[in-house]
Amino acid sequence: MSAPAPVVTDVLAGLPQVRDWQLVPGAEGDTLLVAGTPAAGDGSCPEDTADAVSAGDAAVKGTDLTALPALMGLLDETALLAMARVLDRARLFRDGGTHDAAEVVAALGTVPRHAWIVRRWLRTLVEENRLRQDPGSGRYHSLTAPGRQTYAAARRTLDKAREGLDYPPSMTRFFLAAADRLPLLLQDRAGLQEVLFPDGETTTAEGNYRDSTPSRWVNHAAAELVAREARRLSGSRPLRVLEAGAGVGATTGAVLDALGDAPVDYLFTDVSRFFLRAGRDAFGERPGLRRALFDVNADPVAQGLLPASQDVVLAANVLHNARHAGQALAALRELLVPGGLLVLVESCQEHYQALTSMYLLMSPPAGEDAWFTDLRKGQDRVFLTGDEWTRQLDAAGFRTLPVLPVPGHPLAVSLGQRVIAGRARPGPGRPDPAAIRSALADALPPNSRPVRVHAVDRVIRTTTGESR
Secondary structure, eight states, X not given: OOOOOOOHHHHHHTOTTOOEEEEEOOTTOOEEEEEOSOOSSOSBOOOOOHHHHHHHHHHTTTOOGGGHHHHHHHHHHHHHHHHHHHHHHXXXXXXXXXXXXXXXXXXXXXXXXXXXXXXXHHHHHHHTTSSEEOTTTOOEEOOOOOOHHHHXXXXXXXXXXXXXXXXXXXXXXXXXXXXXXHHHHHTTSSOHHHHHSGGGOOHHHHIIIIISHHHHHHHHHHXXXXXXXXXXXXXXSOEEEEEETOTTSHHHHHHHHHHTTOOEEEEEEESOHHHHHHHHHHHTTOTTEEEXXXXXTSOTGGXXXXXXXXXXXXXXSOXXXXXXXXXHHXXXXXXXEEEEEEEEEEEOSOOHHHHTTGGXXXXXXXXXXXXXXXXXXXXXXXXXXXXXXXXXXXXXXXXXXXXXXXXXXXXGSSOOEEEEEEEEOOOTTOOOHHHHHHHHHHHXXXXXXXXXXXXXXXXXXXXXXXXX
């Protein structure tokens, strides 16, 4: 009997430079993350970020920041009532009825890709004492459904909240239209893109990601971090910036304004040509600005980007879409020069309003079996916390800057938007991905090899059996 063919773990076990590893499944095939000797010192970067905080504060000057949590609470209350109303109108939980999550999903006609949203509704309503769950059976019962007048009154508060948070009037229409279409949206008989981008217009999305008070703060704070890199180079050459998932250019505009006349090679990217056209319309032929397709879930090198080719990588409200945060960060780190800057803008706290609107854009594509494969796997959630992002950056090989706004800042209370940044840490002891690929190629047939190899400083395990 012949000996069994070697597998990836057999090859890695014989490589002294590899201390730990993780195979990350993906649509293109497995990605291998390899770690060597841990980097010395802690993962923090003692940089002064006061200038970024000042830039954020200046962008929202004149706004009563202490009033914002209550205004956000109005949005969340309307969302809670909308969730309960959809369940009640499907005649669920009436007359003492009980149901498990699968029965609720089925009763609403929810397509599989949106089932996680309904499960989140159920848990959220329990947490807010609008629904009860039997601790033994896990079945739900005793829904508190809103009356018609209560729901109508809550809907009328949306415009007050919208105005106080500096959203445009179209945002109220978006929230109401999404709430009215919830059953159809859950069934994929209507699409939220049609509501967010009516007739291809981007006004509502711009209002959400550019004009609202929380977005203005984080966009300008992030922009100052990027502009500081340009000043650090002192005009020795253009600052090379990759913006991943630029979308409607909400953060791009703040960054370009902060850069002023500084020479720049700015690559505006998105996974959709729709947003590349939006970027062209918004910024025209600004010198140094280029546009290209880019997917954070795919191999950057295969998309035409070179290792160590960027001074800054900026990703605003996009990296939560990465199927595996550690894999995406490791790939982006390889694009940066040593000491290069990664700047993320991310929502790090869930708001109920998103559960009845924007979350419907974050479900996996129809027919996709695997969704998130990192620490969010099986958790029915999209966003990472600020602490989780910090740990992910550290593991991928970044020295992290303080998450902004810092604790104690008025916008750090209950609004959730954060600026998370880090510098590419020198990697003594990090395995060489090219050497790993060569070793695997020598020992394994092509169909047994991972399609990508990335070096990391540390592996963050999520399930048993996926790493050493």
